[in-house]
Amino acid sequence: MxxxxxxxxxxxxxxxxxxxxxxxxxxxxxxxxxxxxxxxxxxxxxxxxxxxxxxxxxxxxxxxxxxxxxxxxxxxxxxxxxxxxxxxxxxxxxxxxxxxxxxxxxxxxxxxxxxxxxxxxxxxxxxxxxxxxxxxxxxxxxxxxAEPLSVAIHAVRRAGDGAVAGKRVLVTGAGPIGLLVVAALRRAGAREVIATDLHETPLALAKQVGATATIDARATDWPDEIDIAIEASGTAGGLRTSVERVRRGGTVVQVGSLPPGDTGFPGALLMTRELTLTGAFRFDHEFDTAIEWLAGGLYxxxxxxxxxxxxxxxxxxxxxxxxxxxxxxxxxxxxxxxx
The missing domain is CATH 3.90.180.10 (Medium-chain alcohol dehydrogenases, catalytic domain)
Structure with missing residues (x-):
């Protein structure tokens, strides 16, 4: 075979x-x-x-x-x-x-x-x-x-139980995982989902699966009061943007696979803004949730x-x-x- x-x-x-x-x-x-x-x-x-x-x-x-x-x-x-x-x-x-x-x-x-x-x-x-x-x-x-959607659902849950409901959430990187994070966030009740990327095609797809707004990652004009950021690009730039853009007391979830070795980001902001930075790796029970959501028509x-x-x-x-x-x-x- x-x-x-x-x-x-x-x-x-x-x-x-x-x-x-x-x-x-x-x-x-x-x-x-x-x-x-x-x-x-x-x-x-x-x-x-x-x-x-x-x-x-x-x-x-x-x-x-x-x-x-x-x-x-x-x-x-x-x-x-x-x-x-x-x-x-x-x-x-x-x-x-x-x-x-x-x-x-x-x-x-x-x-x-x-x-x-x-x-x-x-x-x-x-x-x-x-x-x-x-x-x-x-x-x-x-x-x-179901497998990549499970990764996305786990990342959303790592922000905290029910934490995204009614919140403005930033997703950095609109590759397949980032796009599935967008869909999972809307399913979980996020009020606004803002997706960023460097390319037009993924940004257009982000709107189709539920992003309320999209931003070129090189832009300088950003919305205020981002409650939660889910970093799905796997780049130092994406992590930096996430840490810089979330509000004081906000949460950053790292789900994109960063390269091996050290990654530079404005770590001082973790202290002065009392941010929460957490990782999201693979999934477990979310696989069954993903199948349920797909069967239920998640777009x-x-x-x-x-x-x-x-x-x-x-x-x-x-x-x-x-x-x-x-x-x-x-x-x-x-x-x-x-x-």
Whole structure:
């Protein structure tokens, strides 16, 4: 069976993988769609993400959905896939913070050797408890957004329980995660959502999914009294803007993946304005919430801008790297459910 495999920086191939049968407690899923994430792009362009370097061939992909083909569920059942397998025993897992488990395995990750192979493959074998049966009527093309939407929902919740309701919120960076943060904020009751970016295409998409205003990140004229900022660009400039623009006593949530090493920002403002700066990493229970919201009609469809067949994975990755044109790019891995 075919898979999308990275061998190093700039070396992406679609190549055959040996077929594997599911064992006890496992499910085989025929993957329908996979979404190309910023992490996947880093593995392709740079040969790694932060300190996680590609040391052996790695099947990419952790945003995937498809149909059960074998195992403990009926063949043909449409499912979403939670990409994490936390250890269940560390202090973080026992405190129900499994998303920051240091021993978690995550689909398509080079954090360990051997690497954790990902979901851009014709058929994926995984533990049954990572599979979620999709509600009737939720199309797989929408369901594939459950993973990145979960990241967005977790970021919104990290601002505080119910904190965004009725508030003016700034989102720096209107890539796919930033756009999903915009949609999640409106769903959570934010009064105003202001999105910033350097490019026209993502700003136009931000308005479509619920932003009440958009701003070119290079602008000098900004609204007053921003209550909460969610930094989704993963840049020092985005973090600086967030810290500088929130009101006194405000909150900044960092969900964008900053580059490794030190990041400069006006830290003195944390003290003089008594700001709260917190991180948001991956998700856990939010995956089920994301499926519920998608099934309920949360409007995020414009975020998917392009779809490529698996055989054209290299072209898909190249386009996904161009944020002036593309937002979320999907790979169509299989066009039909199992017989």
């Amino acid at each position: 075919d898979a999308c495999v990275v061998h190093g920086a700039g070396d992406l191939r679609v190549e055959e993988q040996a077929a594997v049968e599911p064992g006890a407690g496992q499910v085989a899923v025929r993957i329908a769609y996979g979404g190309i994430c910023g992490t996947d792009l880093h593995y392709y362009r740079d040969g790694g993400v932060g300190n996680f370097r590609v040391q052996e061939p790695l099947v990419l992909g952790h945003e995937v959905a498809g149909w059960v083909s074998a195992g403990e569920l009926p063949a043909g059942t449409p499912v979403g896939i939670h990409p994490a397998t936390p250890c269940g025993e560390c202090p973080e897992c026992l405190q129900d913070r499994r998303n920051i488990c240091a021993f978690s395995n995550y689909l398509g990750s080079a954090a360990r050797v051997p690497h954790i192979q990902g979901g851009f493959v014709r058929e994926l074998i995984l533990p049954a408890d990572q599979v979620r049966v999709l509600p009737a009527g939720l199309e797989l093309r929408r369901a594939v957004l 995020v469809d414009p975020i998917v801008t392009h779809t490529f067949p698996l055989a054209e994975a290299v072209a898909a990755f190249e386009l996904a790297s161009d944020r002036t044109v593309a937002s979320k790019v999907l790979l169509e891995v299989n066009a039909e459910p199992p017989p």
